[in-house]
Amino acid sequence: xxxxxxxxxxxxxxxxxxxxxxxxxxxxxxxxxxxxxxxxxxxxxxxxxxxxxxxxxxxxxxxxxxxxxxxxxxxxxxxxxxxxxxxxxxxxxxxxxxxxxxxxxxxxxxxxxxxxxxxxxxxxxxxxxxxxxxxxxxxxxxxxxxxxxxxxxxxxxxxxxxxxxxxxxxxxxxxxxxxxxxxxxxxxxxxxxxxxxxxxxxxxxxxxxxxxxxxxxxxxxxxxxxxxxxxxxxxxxxxxxxxxxxxxxxxxxxxxxxxxxxxxxxxxxxxxxxxxxxxxxxxxxxxxxxxxxxxxxxxxxxxxxxxxxxxxxxxxxxxxxxxxxxxxxxxxxxxxxxxxxxxxxxxxxxxxxxxxxxxxxxxxxxxxxxxx
Numbered sequence: 001x002x003x004x005x006x007x008x009x010x011x012x013x014x015x016x017x018x019x020x021x022x023x024x025x026x027x028x029x030x031x032x033x034x035x036x037x038x039x040x041x042x043x044x045x046x047x048x049x050x051x052x053x054x055x056x057x058x059x060x061x062x063x064x065x066x067x068x069x070x071x072x073x074x075x076x077x078x079x080x081x082x083x084x085x086x087x088x089x090x091x092x093x094x095x096x097x098x099x100x101x102x103x104x105x106x107x108x109x110x111x112x113x114x115x116x117x118x119x120x121x122x123x124x125x126x127x128x129x130x131x132x133x134x135x136x137x138x139x140x141x142x143x144x145x146x147x148x149x150x151x152x153x154x155x156x157x158x159x160x161x162x163x164x165x166x167x168x169x170x171x172x173x174x175x176x177x178x179x180x181x182x183x184x185x186x187x188x189x190x191x192x193x194x195x196x197x198x199x200x201x202x203x204x205x206x207x208x209x210x211x212x213x214x215x216x217x218x219x220x221x222x223x224x225x226x227x228x229x230x231x232x233x234x235x236x237x238x239x240x241x242x243x244x245x246x247x248x249x250x251x252x253x254x255x256x257x258x259x260x261x262x263x264x265x266x267x268x269x270x271x272x273x274x275x276x277x278x279x280x281x282x283x284x285x286x287x288x289x290x291x292x293x294x295x296x297x298x299x300x301x302x303x304x305x306x307x308x309x310x311x312x313x314x315x316x317x318x319x320x321x322x323x324x325x326x327x328x329x330x331x332x333x334x335x336x337x338x339x340x341x342x343x344x345x346x347x348x349x350x351x352x353x354x355x356x357x358x359x360x361x362x363x364x365x366x367x368x369x370x371x372x
Contacts, residue, residue, distance in 0.1 A: 035169045040184060042170060043177030044212040045219070046072035050178060069179040073171060083249070184208070203358045210350050217314035218256060224310055225302050226252030229269070232298030237291070239273050240282045247272055251299060255306065258330045258342050262306070266299045321353065 009264045026033055049072035054062045062068075177183055177307030185204045230248035233239050239247070250272075251265035274296045279281035284291055326346065 011112075031166075035166060036173060038170045039173035039177055040172040041075070041215060042076060043181075043184070044208060044327065045215050046076055046174065046178040047181055048180075048213055049075055065179050067176050072178055073174055101240060129258075137144050138257055181208075199358060203354055206354045207351055210223065211347055214314065214346065214350065217310075221306060221310040221314055222252040222256055225255045225306050228302035229265070229299055230307060232301065233269075233273065233295065235285075236298060238282065238284050239276055243273075243276050243282065249304070255303075255338050256343065258326075258334075258345070260334075260339070260342075262303050266296065266303065267362075270295045270297050321349070325349075 046069070050065075050068045053068050056062070063071075072197050105352070116288070185201055185208070188204050189197050189201050226248040229251045230244050233247060234241055234244035237244075247269050251262075251269050254261040254265035254268070257264075271294050273283065274288065275294055277291055278288070284294065326349075329349045330342050330345045331350070333341040335341075
């Protein structure tokens with residue numbers, strides 16, 4: 001009996017030592033591990049493209065796997081390059097125009113007069129000629145004029161150059177993951193005991209399938225929201241083609257952050273459109289409040305389409321979770337890790353969900369909450 005306890009204690013110590021050693025290796029090689037994870041995510045996006053390209057056959061034969069992988073990665077990285085090279089100059093132009101704003105004639109009305117009068121009556125010693133709109137514009141001019149745009153772009157260029165090794169590493173690893181869609185599964189299976197290998201392989205396969213659908217759907221959601229915002233701002237609000245593209249992509253990218261992202265995008269979009277209208281003259285020739293409401297209505301319409309069309313397809317069907325689950329998971333992740341935690345919440349929860357359904361489905365909470 002005593003020997004059994006000693007053996008059990010020795011087993012616990014060995015297991016703890018193995019876990020500690022693995023944790024140390026992951027921490028020490030965290031950069032390499034990050035490259036592998038990013039490459040895995042890129043491969044999940046590239047796999048549907050490979051499947052699509054494989055359907056194109058010349059003389060009854062599809063292209064070799066290595067060529068399909070190169071084409072898929074080329075499409076992904078070309079999309080990223082186009083996003084950076086086309087959107088950043090537009091955003092820089094908006095910042096530059098905002099920093100060059102001179103005195104702007106803002107139409108006053110009963111609302112503005114009421115706000116100004118309330119501030120004068122509440123704040124002691126304030127000038128009776130106080131104008132809230134001009135105070136806000138002066139603050140924006142001071143903030144944007146203090147931005148060294150060329151220095152910021154130069155710093156970004158240096159950062160990109162410094163990350164060249166990382167980008168190359170991600171692209172190189174992604175090529176092999178996309179070329180051999182079983183590679184990641186083989187690596188994980190090689191590190192698992194024989195009696196668990198089959199179940200682990202099935203688990204990784206399910207995770208890859210669900211996450212691939214999720215990430216592709218997320219890109220479609222971002223582009224869909226940006227397209228609706230762009231068409232509305234360009235054709236209805238008339239803010240100009242270039243400005244519409246920049247603001248739409250800002251809103252689309254922010255929309256990736258659950259719940260708070262769309263609110264930030266809408267507020268920022270309305271503010272930028274108002275600055276553009278009264279700084280450059282672009283936009284509908286209407287009252288400032290009417291114009292702001294039109295822009296807000298356009299962005300709210302895009303958000304409603306996202307809420308009732310895109311998100312149910314992406315979240316509920318791609319990861320097979322209920323909206324209540326997703327909401328609670330995002331709240332917890334946001335409390336722990338902020339915006340980055342909210343971004344990683346759904347993929348991380350998908351992994352945990354699949355593992356729980358495969359290995360712990362005999363437990364009552366898992367059996368009740370997660371369908372087999």
